[in-house]
Amino acid sequence: MLPEALSARSxxxxxxxxFMLLLAAVPLISxxxxxxxxxxxxxxxxxxxxxxxxxxxVLGYGGLVSFGHALYLGIGAYSVGILSFHGVSNGWIHLVxxxxxxxxxxxxxxxxxxxxxxxxxxxxxxxFAQMFxxxxxxxxxYGGDDGLTIAQRSDFGPLFSIHGNTGLYYLxxxxxxxxxxxxxxxxxxRFGRLLLGTKSNLRRMRALGxxxxxxxxxxxxxxxxxxxxxxxxxxxxxxxxxPAYMYWTVSGxxxxxxxxxxxxxxxxxxxxAAVYVILETVLSAYTQHWMVILGPVIVLIALLANRGLYGLxxxxxxxxxxxxxx
Amino acid sequence: xxxxxxxxxxxxxxxxxLLVSDCLDFDVIPGExxxxxxxxxxGKTTLINQLIGELAPDAGTIEFEGRDITALPTYRRSxxxxxxxxxxxxxxxxFTALENVALAAQAHDGHSFGSWRPVSxxxxxxxxxxxxxxxVGLSAKKDACAAELAHGEHRQLELAMALVSRPKVLLLDxxxxxxxxxxxxxxxxxxxSLKGRFTVVLVEHDMDVVFALADRITVLVYGxxxxxxxxxxxxxxxxxxxxxxxxxxxxx
Numbered sequence: 001m002l003p004e005a006l007s008a009r010s011x012x013x014x015x016x017x018x019f020m021l022l023l024a025a026v027p028l029i030s031x032x033x034x035x036x037x038x039x040x041x042x043x044x045x046x047x048x049x050x051x052x053x054x055x056x057x058v059l060g061y062g063g064l065v066s067f068g069h070a071l072y073l074g075i076g077a078y079s080v081g082i083l084s085f086h087g088v089s090n091g092w093i094h095l096v097x098x099x100x101x102x103x104x105x106x107x108x109x110x111x112x113x114x115x116x117x118x119x120x121x122x123x124x125x126x127x128f129a130q131m132f133x134x135x136x137x138x139x140x141x142y143g144g145d146d147g148l149t150i151a152q153r154s155d156f157g158p159l160f161s162i163h164g165n166t167g168l169y170y171l172x173x174x175x176x177x178x179x180x181x182x183x184x185x186x187x188x189x190r191f192g193r194l195l196l197g198t199k200s201n202l203r204r205m206r207a208l209g210x211x212x213x214x215x216x217x218x219x220x221x222x223x224x225x226x227x228x229x230x231x232x233x234x235x236x237x238x239x240x241x242x243p244a245y246m247y248w249t250v251s252g253x254x255x256x257x258x259x260x261x262x263x264x265x266x267x268x269x270x271x272x273a274a275v276y277v278i279l280e281t282v283l284s285a286y287t288q289h290w291m292v293i294l295g296p297v298i299v300l301i302a303l304l305a306n307r308g309l310y311g312l313x314x315x316x317x318x319x320x321x322x323x324x325x326x
Numbered sequence: 327x328x329x330x331x332x333x334x335x336x337x338x339x340x341x342x343x344l345l346v347s348d349c350l351d352f353d354v355i356p357g358e359x360x361x362x363x364x365x366x367x368x369g370k371t372t373l374i375n376q377l378i379g380e381l382a383p384d385a386g387t388i389e390f391e392g393r394d395i396t397a398l399p400t401y402r403r404s405x406x407x408x409x410x411x412x413x414x415x416x417x418x419x420x421f422t423a424l425e426n427v428a429l430a431a432q433a434h435d436g437h438s439f440g441s442w443r444p445v446s447x448x449x450x451x452x453x454x455x456x457x458x459x460x461x462v463g464l465s466a467k468k469d470a471c472a473a474e475l476a477h478g479e480h481r482q483l484e485l486a487m488a489l490v491s492r493p494k495v496l497l498l499d500x501x502x503x504x505x506x507x508x509x510x511x512x513x514x515x516x517x518x519s520l521k522g523r524f525t526v527v528l529v530e531h532d533m534d535v536v537f538a539l540a541d542r543i544t545v546l547v548y549g550x551x552x553x554x555x556x557x558x559x560x561x562x563x564x565x566x567x568x569x570x571x572x573x574x575x576x577x578x
Contacts, residue, residue, distance in 0.1 A: 190438035193445050197429050200418045207378055209404030209433035209491070218439070 012314075016267055023173055027166045039165050041281065045274045046172040047233045052257040052269035053179050054226035059255065060264035061187060062219050063199030066113075067122045068129030069254050072224045074136060074246030075101050076231020081148040081241030091154030091162070098228045105132075106224025110217040117202075129251055136243030147242030154236055162236055172233050176270065179226055184266045195219055260301055262308030271310045329392075331356045331525055332377065332408070332495050337386035339372055339549075346372045347383065348549035354495060359517075359526045361536040364546035370529045371413060373546070374497050377527070378410045379403045390495075405434065409493030413500040413529075415480040419473035423464055423483055426472055427455035430487040458490040462516060478509035485516065489524075496526045502535070514539070537561065 023042065030038035051073055058064040079098040083089075109128045116124055142148045153163050162168040186192040197205045198212050205212050235241045244250070253276065261272020279297065283290035305312045330353035339347035346369040354360050362370050375381040377388060379400040388396045395403055417426050428451040432438060435450055445451055459465050462482040467475060472483060481501055488496055501517065502510045514535055520526060521539060530536050536543060537557045544554040545564075553563045 185442050185444075188444040188446070190432055190441045190443075190445055190448075193425070193429055193432065194438045196420070197418055200420060201416060203380065204412075204416045204418070205433075206400040207380070207404055207410055208430050208487070209401050210438075211399075211401050215438065 019267075020173075020177055024170075027169055036165065039169050041277070043165065043169050043172055043237055045270075045277045046169070046176050047230055047237055048254070048257060048277060049270035049273035050172065050176050050179060050233065051227050051230035052254050052261070052273050053176070053183060054223045054230065055254045056258050056263065056265075056269045057183065057186075057195075057223045057226075058219055059258055060268070061192060061199065062195045062216060064113075064216065064220065065122050065255075066125045066220075066223075067248070067251050067255065068125035068127075069223075069227050070246045070248070070250035071129035071132050072102050072106065072227035073231035073234055073250065074129075074132055074241075074243070075105060076228040076233070077235035077241040077245050078136065078142070078148075078231075079228075080154055080232055080235040081150055082142055084150045084152060084154075085142060085148060089152050089155045091156035094154045094232055095229070098232045099225050102225045102228030103221050106221045107217065110220035110224075113220070114213055114216050126248055126251070129246055130248060133243050133246040133248070136246055142241075145243065147240055147244065150235055150239045150241060153239070154232070168233070168236060172237075175229060175233070180266055180270065187266070191215065191219075256298055258308075260298060260308055262305075262310035262314075265307055265310045265314065268308050268310040272308060275309060328355060330354055330389075331391055332527075333389050334373075334377070335387050335389075337373070337376060337388065338384050339369075339376060339381060340384055346549045347376065347386075350386070350546075350549070350551060352544060352551070354525060354527055355542070356525055357522065358541040359521050359528060359539055361528045361530060361540035361543045362546060363530065363533070363536055363543060367548075368546040369549040370546055371499055372549075374410060374499050374527070374529060377403075377497055378408060401433075404491075407491075407494030408497065409488045409491055409495070410497040411484040411488040411499060411501060413503050415477075415484055417472045417480065417483055417487065419471070421472055422469050423459060423472060423475065423479075423486075424452070424455055424468040426483055427458050427486045427490050428452055431455050431458075431490045434491040454490050455486075458486040461489060461519075462486045463512065478505050478513075481505060481509075481513065482516075489520075494525060496520070496524045497529075498526060499529045500531065501528070502530065502532065510535075 026042050027039050030036055051069065054072075055066060055069045058066055076098045079101060080094045083094055083097060109125070113121055113124050113128075137145050153168070156162060160167060160171070162171050187196070194205070194210060194215055197210070198216060202212060231245065234245060257272035257276045258269050259272070260275055261270065262268025279294055280290060283293050301309060307314060332354040334350050334352045337347050337350040337352065338345070350373065352373065362373065364370055372381060376383050379398060383396065386396075387394055390403070390406060390408065395406070418429065421429065425445070428445055431451045431454045432445070456465070456468065459468050462485050464479060464482045464486060467479060472480070475483060481503070485498070485501060488498070502513050505513060510532075517528070517539055528536070528540065540557055542555065543557055543560040545552050545560060552567075553560055555563070
């Protein structure tokens with residue numbers, strides 16, 4: 001039984017829709033109160049929420065602990081950075097290059113990674129990400145260690161513009177909404193069921209007749225492409241592409257967001273990204289040792305709620321006898 | 327006797343120094359219920375694991391419908407029509423009983439890419455899954471989470487998952503393992519109802535069940551076939567073995 005409701009009329013789906021509408025109102029509200037800072041904060045949440053949601057597809061539903069998803073943030077960011085550096089500012093080209101590179105890298109590394117499992121899988125995904133981190137550092141003509149400043153944001157032509165912060169915000173929100181909606185459809189459809197099956201009992205899946213490798217690699221490629229797009233947004237958000245985006249601690253942050261918010265839940269990664277980014281922002285205003293406080297909070301949530309913060313909500317709902325929606 | 331649908335020749339498997347399949351020649355005739363008996367450690371489950379492809383033999387060949395499948399991966403054998411159940415329940419605990427069987431049906435219904443329809447509304451999967459649950463007598467529990475089912479119900483679910491694809495050969499590894507008296511009685515009735523409709527390889531400890539159900543019996547000891555034939559012939563042969571080799575070989 002999945003924790004996610006199937007019916008579009010279930011109270012939780014309505015609550016999620018209201019939440020997304022509130023997100024859509026953030027630029028209006030922050031404009032009204034004259035605090036444009038909130039748009040920036042929530043954009044950051046949305047970008048990391050998108051990356052965490054992509055990770056959740058393989059980590060949460062496939063049981064594949066990728067400790068190298070920051071690699072795809074880097075691919076997206078450098079696609080924008082390097083193309084802009086050479087005067088190509090067309091956003092659609094940025095997008096196509098990001099998707100093509102993410103798909104290629106995730107396909108090739110995925111084929112290798114899926115031969116392993118458990119700790120070996122974690123280590124090998126980490127190793128691939130670190131390889132690209134050092135590749136970024138070694139690109140001296142593109143700033144090397146210091147990263148690459150992006151003079152102008154991706155230009156998506158007359159249809160919409162992300163040169164302003166509001167435009168970027170709505171692009172990020174649209175992509176997050178689309179990703180979450182498709183994830184929701186995905187987990188109930190054949191591919192999603194199959195992926196959940198491989199997470200739960202790989203041996204039985206093979207005996208049932210599933211060629212599991214191709215599906216696991218496919219899920220990994222889809223996940224890599226979405227995370228690459230998050231990288232594209234991140235570069236436009238910071239006007240910067242840096243090897244630091246690919247550093248292993250970023251991959252770790254993404255895993256923490258997924259677990260914090262609720263692993264294998266649709267909304268969990270976004271909730272996790274929000275809590276993580278907000279705590280980071282609030283706590284780092286008081287002390288630079290903010291990790292000392294955030295660490296125990298994460299441990300506490302991991303111990304108390306096995307499906308994270310969003311999972312706590314699900315548990316409350318399913319223990320309520322008046323609501324037996326699956 | 328018609329040509330075997332599934333057969334092994336010289337099948338050999340070693341675990342370190344231990345010979346668990348010792349040059350096995352094993353034939354399954356279409357339509358028969360072929361029981362494999364033998365004491366613990368005789369290599370019965372190892373034989374099943376090699377037939378489905380979860381273990382690769384060290385030597386020998388496996389043929390299915392006249393085709394050498396020794397090197398085929400497990401999923402390909404399953405798609406050809408060899409289906410198995412596990413001695414230790416191996417289901418998807420987070421899925422409901424119906425979802426478990428629907429997933430099994432999905433494996434044999436083309437690729438799983440591209441469809442966005444919720445599986446629970448896919449008639450092509452739900453209808454056969456419901457029929458298989460009905461067949462094993464688990465319809466009442468179709469919406470129960472597999473993790474919450476009783477042991478006997480797990481055994482029924484195992485069987486439904488193996489049956490739903492209408493396999494050409496059904497490999498059943500101790501379907502009654504750990505069952506109580508009443509539960510095993512209904513499982514025996516279920517196995518009897520499969521007889522004639524499916525080609526079945528049945529690994530089972532309970533001699534009464536085996537002699538009541540089987541068309542043919544193969545006796546394995548230390549990875550070797552020591553006897554193979556009709557229940558009557560095996561019974562006679564066991565009497566002989568008991569007389570010469572003592573209780574241990576005879577009791578199985």
